[in-house]
Structures are given as C-alpha cells and as structure tokens.
Amino acid sequence: MATLGDVAARAGVSISAVSRVLSDAPDSRVSAATRERIVEAARELNYRPNFAGRALKSARTQVVGLVVPDITNALFTELMHGAEDEATERGYTVLLGRSDDVRPGGEVIARLIGEGRVDGMALQVGDAVQPAGLRDLLTTQAPIVLVNSSNPGHVGSVTLDDHQGALIATRHLLELGHQRIAFANGLPRSFTAKRRRTGYKLALAAAGVRVPKAYETRIGYTVDNGRTALHRLMALDPRPTGIVVANVNAAVGLLGEARKAGIRVPDDLSVVTVHDSWTAENTWPPLTAVKMQFYTVGRTAVRSVIRRIETGETSDEVITDPPPELVVRESTAPPR
Amino acid sequence: MATLGDVAARAGVSISAVSRVLSDAPDSRVSAATRERIVEAARELNYRPNFAGRALKSARTQVVGLVVPDITNALFTELMHGAEDEATERGYTVLLGRSDDVRPGGEVIARLIGEGRVDGMALQVGDAVQPAGLRDLLTTQAPIVLVNSSNPGHVGSVTLDDHQGALIATRHLLELGHQRIAFANGLPRSFTAKRRRTGYKLALAAAGVRVPKAYETRIGYTVDNGRTALHRLMALDPRPTGIVVANVNAAVGLLGEARKAGIRVPDDLSVVTVHDSWTAENTWPPLTAVKMQFYTVGRTAVRSVIRRIETGETSDEVITDPPPELVVRESTAPPR
DNA sequence: AACAACTGCTCAAACGTTAGAGCAGAAACG
DNA sequence: CGTTTCTGCTCTAACGTTTGAGCAGTTGTT
Numbered sequence: 001m002a003t004l005g006d007v008a009a010r011a012g013v014s015i016s017a018v019s020r021v022l023s024d025a026p027d028s029r030v031s032a033a034t035r036e037r038i039v040e041a042a043r044e045l046n047y048r049p050n051f052a053g054r055a056l057k058s059a060r061t062q063v064v065g066l067v068v069p070d071i072t073n074a075l076f077t078e079l080m081h082g083a084e085d086e087a088t089e090r091g092y093t094v095l096l097g098r099s100d101d102v103r104p105g106g107e108v109i110a111r112l113i114g115e116g117r118v119d120g121m122a123l124q125v126g127d128a129v130q131p132a133g134l135r136d137l138l139t140t141q142a143p144i145v146l147v148n149s150s151n152p153g154h155v156g157s158v159t160l161d162d163h164q165g166a167l168i169a170t171r172h173l174l175e176l177g178h179q180r181i182a183f184a185n186g187l188p189r190s191f192t193a194k195r196r197r198t199g200y201k202l203a204l205a206a207a208g209v210r211v212p213k214a215y216e217t218r219i220g221y222t223v224d225n226g227r228t229a230l231h232r233l234m235a236l237d238p239r240p241t242g243i244v245v246a247n248v249n250a251a252v253g254l255l256g257e258a259r260k261a262g263i264r265v266p267d268d269l270s271v272v273t274v275h276d277s278w279t280a281e282n283t284w285p286p287l288t289a290v291k292m293q294f295y296t297v298g299r300t301a302v303r304s305v306i307r308r309i310e311t312g313e314t315s316d317e318v319i320t321d322p323p324p325e326l327v328v329r330e331s332t333a334p335p336r
Numbered sequence: 337m338a339t340l341g342d343v344a345a346r347a348g349v350s351i352s353a354v355s356r357v358l359s360d361a362p363d364s365r366v367s368a369a370t371r372e373r374i375v376e377a378a379r380e381l382n383y384r385p386n387f388a389g390r391a392l393k394s395a396r397t398q399v400v401g402l403v404v405p406d407i408t409n410a411l412f413t414e415l416m417h418g419a420e421d422e423a424t425e426r427g428y429t430v431l432l433g434r435s436d437d438v439r440p441g442g443e444v445i446a447r448l449i450g451e452g453r454v455d456g457m458a459l460q461v462g463d464a465v466q467p468a469g470l471r472d473l474l475t476t477q478a479p480i481v482l483v484n485s486s487n488p489g490h491v492g493s494v495t496l497d498d499h500q501g502a503l504i505a506t507r508h509l510l511e512l513g514h515q516r517i518a519f520a521n522g523l524p525r526s527f528t529a530k531r532r533r534t535g536y537k538l539a540l541a542a543a544g545v546r547v548p549k550a551y552e553t554r555i556g557y558t559v560d561n562g563r564t565a566l567h568r569l570m571a572l573d574p575r576p577t578g579i580v581v582a583n584v585n586a587a588v589g590l591l592g593e594a595r596k597a598g599i600r601v602p603d604d605l606s607v608v609t610v611h612d613s614w615t616a617e618n619t620w621p622p623l624t625a626v627k628m629q630f631y632t633v634g635r636t637a638v639r640s641v642i643r644r645i646e647t648g649e650t651s652d653e654v655i656t657d658p659p660p661e662l663v664v665r666e667s668t669a670p671p672r
Numbered sequence: 673a674a675c676a677a678c679t680g681c682t683c684a685a686a687c688g689t690t691a692g693a694g695c696a697g698a699a700a701c702g
Numbered sequence: 703c704g705t706t707t708c709t710g711c712t713c714t715a716a717c718g719t720t721t722g723a724g725c726a727g728t729t730g731t732t
Contacts, residue, residue, distance in 0.1 A: 001450065001452065003687095003688060003689090004688065004689065004690095005688080013711075013712085014711070014712045014713080015688090015689085015690095015712090015713095016690080016691080016711080016712065016713080016714095017710085017711065017712075019688095019689065019690060019691085020690090020691090020711095023689090023690080025690090025691085028710095029708090029709060029710055029711075030709095030710065030711075031709085031710065031711090034710080034711080046450070048446075048447070048450035048451050049451060049688085049689075050392075050451065050452050050687090050688050050689070051388075051391070051397075051451040051452045051453045051688095052387075052388045052389075052391035052392035052397070052452055052687080052688075052689090053388075053392055053687075053688030053689040053690090053717095054688075054689055054690080055387070055388035055391075055689090055717090056386070056388035056389055056392050056687090056688080056689070056716095056717050056718065056719085057688075057689040057690050057691090057716075057717050058689080058690070058717085059717070061387075061388070071407075071413050071416060071417070072410065072413045072414075072417075072614070074408065074410075077407050077408045077413070078408075080407060081407075081408075084434065093431075093453075094432075095429075095431055095432075096430075096431075096432045098420065110384075111384070114337065114382070114384035115384045115385060115386065115387040116337065116386050116387045116388055116718095117387045117429075223614065223618060252618045253618065255618075255620075256617075256618050256620065256622070259620050278408070278559065279615060279618070281592075282559065282588045282589065282591075282592050282615070282619065283618065283619070283620070284591075284592065284595050284619070284620040286592075339717095339718055339719090340718065340719065340720095341718080349681075349682085350681070350682045350683080351682090351683095351718090351719085351720095352681080352682065352683080352684095352720080352721075353680085353681065353682075355718095355719065355720060355721085356681095356720090356721085359719090359720080361720090361721085364680095365678090365679060365680055365681075366679095366680065366681075367679085367680065367681085370680080370681080385718085385719075386717085386718050386719070388717080388718075388719090389687095389717075389718030389719040389720090390718075390719055390720080391687095391719090392686095392687050392688065392689085392717090392718080392719070393686075393687050393718080393719045393720050393721090394687085394719080394720070395687070452688095
C-alpha cells in the first residue's frame with residue numbers, strides 16, 4: 001500500500017504538498033506543474049488514502065452505522081438499500097449491525113460509537129427491546145437517529161406514516177363492502193403498532209362501523225404470529241370477512257395458515273397488509289398491500305444522521321412523500 | 337471519549353502501562369495493585385480503545401468485508417448470519433458491501449482493501465459479472481476468498497456441494513415415479529449452474545432416464561427468470577411432469593406463474609427446488625426443497641479469510657457437512 | 673561485596689494523515 | 703531601492719495506539 005510519503009518521494013515534493021493536492025484542499029497554493037507531477041505519481045503508485053490514518057487525524061470516519069433487528073426481513077433490506085444509496089452519494093459508508101435477541105442493541109451501539117468506528121447511527125430497535133434499556137444510550141450526545149420509533153426525550157427520528165397506512169388498508173376493505181373487519185396487529189408496546197391501530201380505528205369510525213373488541217389481535221409481526229392471529233380471529237363468532245394485517249410477514253403467515261385451514265382467500269376472507277415487498281407479490285393469492293416507503297426511510301435516516309454529525313441539527317421526520325400507496329392484488333374482494 | 341492518556345492520568349501511571357494492562361499483553365510485568373488501579377480507572381472513564389489509533393499502529397482492523405450481489409436475497413442473508421457469527425466469535429467485525437449491477441464489484445473491493453478498511457474479504461460475485469474483470473483483483477495478494485464460485489488461478493474459495501444438491505432434488509422426483517423431469521437452471525456461465533447441472537444429469541443417467549435437450553432452461557436465478565422458465569417448459573411436447581429448479585427465488589416465481597396458468601401443483605406438475613429458505617415455506621403449496629447450508633458457507637468463508645489473514649494459508653473448501661438435505665413439503669407428488 | 677537477574681515501571685518512536693506556521697524567492701508597490 | 707505582499711512550497715506537531723528499549727530499585731547468586 002502506497003502512502004503519502006511514497007507519492008511525495010516519487011514526485012519529489014513534501015508530504016504536505018501531496019496531501020493538499022490529493023485531498024484538494026481549498027487554498028493549496030501549488031503550481032499546476034507540481035500538481036500534475038503529484039497526481040501522476042499517485043496514479044502510478046495506485047495511491048489510496050489510508051482509512052485509519054485519516055480517521056485518527058480528523059476524528060471522522062465517514063461511516064454511519066445502521067442497526068436493524070433482523071437483516072433477514074425483506075422490509076429492512078429495502079431500508080438498507082435506501083441507506084446505502086444516500087450514504088454513497090454523500091461520501092459515507094454504511095456499517096451494518098444487528099440488534100437481535102442475543103445482543104439487545106446496547107452493546108453493539110456503544111461499541112461502534114465508543115471505539116470510533118462510526119460517526120453516527122441509524123437505529124431501529126426490535127419490538128422486543130424495552131425502551132428503558134435505550135435511555136442511557138440515547139442520552140449520550142452521540143448522533144443517533146431512531147428509525148420507525150421515537151423516544152420521549154427525543155433525539156431525532158424518522159418514521160413512516162403508519163397511521164395513514166393502516167387507514168388506507170382499512171378503507172380499502174370498507175370500500176369493498178366489508179363491515180366485519182379485523183386487525184392483526186403487532187405487540188402492544190410496539191411504536192408502529194400503536195400508530196397503525198389508530199389508523200384502523202379511525203377508518204372504521206369514519207365509516208360508522210363498529211366491531212367487537214376481540215377483532216384486534218396484538219400478537220406480533222412475525223410469520224408465526226400471523227398464523228396464530230388467523231386462528232384466533234377465525235374462532236370468533238361472527239367471523240370477520242376481512243383482515244387488515246399490520247405487517248407483511250405476518251400476512252404471509254396468516255395467508256398460509258388460512259390455506260391450510262381451508263379458508264379461501266379472497267372468497268371467504270379478504271386479507272390486506274400494511275407493507276409491501278416482493279414476498280407479497282409471490283404468495284397465493286398475491287397479497288393486496290399498502291406500500292410503505294421503506295427505501296425512503298433508509299435514505300432519510302442516513303441524511304438525518306449526517307446532518308446531525310455535520311451541523312448538530314436534530315429533527316423528527318415523518319415520511320409522507322411519497323405517501324403510502326395501495327397496491328391491489330388478488331387477496332381482497334367484496335364479501336359474499 | 338476517554339483515551340489511554342486519560343486513564344493513565346487517573347491511575348497515576350504511564351500510558352504504556354495502561355496499554356499493556358488493558359490489551360492484556362503477555363509479559364506485562366505490572367503489579368497486581370497497579371493493574372487493579374488501571375482497570376478501575378478505565379472502568380470509571382468508560383474507556384474504549386480507539387479503533388483508528390489501534391488500526392493505524394497495528395495495521396490491522398479486525399474487520400472482514402463481505403460482498404454479496406444482492407442483500408435482498410434470502411439466501412445471502414443466511415450467509416451473512418453465518419459470516420457474522422463466525423466473525424464475532426473470533427473478535428472480528430463484518431463490513432457488508434454490495435456488488436450489484438451498478439458497481440460491478442471491482443471498485444468496492446479495491447476501495448475496502450486499498451484504504452485499509454478491511455483486512456480481508458469474502459466475495460460472492462453475481463452471475464452477471466464476467467470473471468475477467470476480477471482477474472486483476474484476485475491476483476493482488478489481498479486475502480480474498482471467493483464464495484460459491486472459484487477461479488482458475490485460484491485464490492481460495494468456499495462452495496456448496498451443488499452437484500449433490502441437484503442430484504438429491506432430481507432423485508426425489510425419480511423416486512416419486514417421474515420420468516419427464518425438466519431442469520430450470522441458472523445462466524450458462526454461472527459457476528453454480530454448471531455444477532448443479534452435472535448433478536441433475538447424473539441422477540437421470542443413473543436411473544436410466546433420458547429427456548429431451550429442451551428440458552433444461554438456462555435463464556437465471558431470479559423470480560422473473562423462474563416465471564419465464566415455466567412458460568418455456570410448459571410449451572414443450574410432451575410436457576414435463578416434474579421440474580427441478582436450481583434456485584429458490586426462481587422456484588417461487590415459477591410456482592406463482594404455474595398458478596396463474598392454471599397448472600396445479602403438485603397434481604399436474606411437481607416442483608422441487610435446490611435451496612431452502614423461509615420464503616419456500618410460505619408459498620402455496622409449500623415448496624419441497626433441498627436445503628443448502630448457506631449459513632455454514634458464511635461461517636466457513638469468514639474462517640477461511642481470517643486464516644488467510646493470520647497465517648497466510650489458502651484453501652478451497654466444499655461444504656459437505658452438514659450435507660444438502662431434502663425437505664419434503666407439498667409441491668411434489670407422484671405423476672398422474 | 674560484587675555482580676547478575678529480575679521486577680515494575682517509563683520513554684520514545686512509529687503507524688499515515690492533516691493543517692497551522694514558517695520560510696525562501698518573486699512580484700508589486702511606494 | 704526598501705518594504706510589503708504574494709506564491710509555492712516545507713516543517714512540524716498532533717490524533718491514539720503499540721512496543722522495543724531503557725532504567726531505577728530489589729532480589730538472588732557466587
């Protein structure tokens with residue numbers, strides 16, 4: 001690996017001159033001829049600035065951490081794409097972390113920030129993480145932006161318009177003529193679940209539709225949670241004719257289980273999910289979904305982290321543009 | 337952020353003493369009392385070694401890069417999990433890179449290695465990447481291990497037992513009584529496609545079954561490729577009664593398209609896929625699959641990279657333990 | 673008693689980079 | 703012509719860490 005010193009020797013100038021030219025400092029004051037020699041030498045030696053040297057000197061790594069609960073999840077991969085694109089455009093790199101069950105977030109984050117591996121972080125906590133464990137993390141002055149959740153003593157966040165998403169999904173079923181509309185929701189303490197809940201309720205209220213309390217389950221967002229929800233809801237009397245599922249993974253599970261139970265979708269039961277992903281297209285029947293803009297969340301979160309790093313500004317943003325978008329496929333139909 | 341100097345000042349000793357104690361150097365020669373003071377001071381100040389300082393001095397980052405073509409792919413996320421687990425156990429961190437269509441691998445890798453951001457890399461190239469573009473990368477002495485492919489002037493690789501996987505899948509259909517067994521394969525130049533192909537052919541040959549040449553398509557591994565394959569194969573006369581799909585994503589697409597075309601699986605057509613993932617469980621019908629051990633590939637790749645970094649040894653490994661494993665679900669049945 | 677060997681530390685240099693200060697020589701100005 | 707200003711560089715310190723060398727003081731050996 002060639003260093004600045006190697007380039008300097010080859011071009012017959014000092015290290016500082018090379019540094020100034022190659023990092024194009026604003027007031028480099030170097031003659032065109034010398035500049036030319038330096039650039040040429042650097043090219044010949046295939047010089048690349050050493051990351052550690054630069055980071056040590058400047059106390060900046062140009063890296064932002066992205067910590068998500070589960071990289072397997074199709075939704076988070078969309079988010080990651082957005083984060084990567086934004087970071088790349090701004091000359092940053094994304095370092096991906098996991099905050100799964102084993103290491104509930106805290107340690108990873110403290111390490112990444114504490115060791116100076118990243119300048120800041122975008123952090124999506126899993127639903128299983130107690131906010132209490134985060135309190136001390138977030139009160140440090142580190143540039144951390146919360147994704148899809150927020151915190152009382154807020155530190156900056158980027159969230160989706162969950163309310164609107166659930167509302168659109170519910171309204172879709174209402175417009176098809178459904179009245180007995182159930183809601184397979186996430187865990188009660190989940191930030192997004194709370195917001196989707198209000199959307200669902202508001203849509204029903206606006207239409208003057210009342211449903212039994214048991215029409216809402218609050219089990220969780222996983223495939224298995226969806227399976228469980230199907231059984232609970234279908235055991236009710238009267239049965240719902242339509243279900244709004246708060247998460248696409250749960251919807252996939254719910255749909256599979258309906259199939260197994262001999263419940264025909266959409267003939268016997270309409271299913272609409274909040275979230276869209278390629279997995280929703282490939283179920284049978286393909287899932288009607290409300291596309292939430294996870295890609296944009298990723299972009300916005302990284303932009304927000306970088307702004308925080310570079311200017312110190314914090315903000316709480318809700319992605320409303322582009323808005324949640326209903327994608328009608330084949331899992332919904334008028335009730336019979 | 338507390339530095340060694342801060343800890344030293346608080347404990348009333350020199351920086352070197354602190355460094356030796358905290359990085360527990362083998363021959364630190366520090367009294368128990370001093371050691372105690374140092375550890376205590378470090379704890380109080382919440383000291384964490386600065387990444388850049390350490391990396392600069394030691395010319396080691398303890399980071400391995402993992403570059404995969406597409407982080408959205410459920411298979412690669414499994415691989416990533418394995419890579420992460422292995423890295424964590426050995427005190428390394430994984431830096432995830434993308435080698436998608438836009439930036440065909442070369443630049444990313446050259447940067448990560450050239451700037452000293454990583455000590456080595458595990459690299460899975462997409463099927464669309466020409467091996468020629470990699471030649472110069474791999475001839476550098478950098479510790480790069482190829483994943484699911486290998487290279488003539490080999491630099492170290494970790495691959496799955498693709499041959500065996502395809503063989504098991506094909507044999508499953510044979511054992512159910514199928515004779516007209518088609519194969520929806522990846523692109524001709526794909527390393528894995530070539531190997532899966534031999535497995536398929538060998539299984540047929542061993543059973544004394546001959547099929548038309550057109551029974552193999554070589555379109556690719558994506559969902560859409562799978563859809564196309566379904567149409568091509570079903571246009572043949574006689575129609576195949578069973579299809580081995582070389583990739584789970586393609587299988588998902590193929591299955592969906594069959595559905596759309598009114599072809600009943602497994603009544604009219606059996607489908608078995610090489611690869612298993614959670615997406616295969618949640619199709620309808622659930623896909624019979626040969627589970628390939630992607631998790632193990634990830635682990636092994638990282639272990640191999642680290643070995644290369646630390647001892648210089650290179651190796652070409654094929655994962656045979658655990659072996660590919662047939663998971664029978666509901667997309668296969670005897671022919672009618 | 674003289675010296676070696678060990679113990680328990682400290683000093684200082686180095687990794688590659690950036691950036692303020694400095695310094696010759698040339699050009700501009702009075 | 704003497705002074706100032708500008709140009710085009712170089713010198714040097716610093717970021718936080720590791721590590722070989724060094725150095726008092728103590729213990730052990732002859």
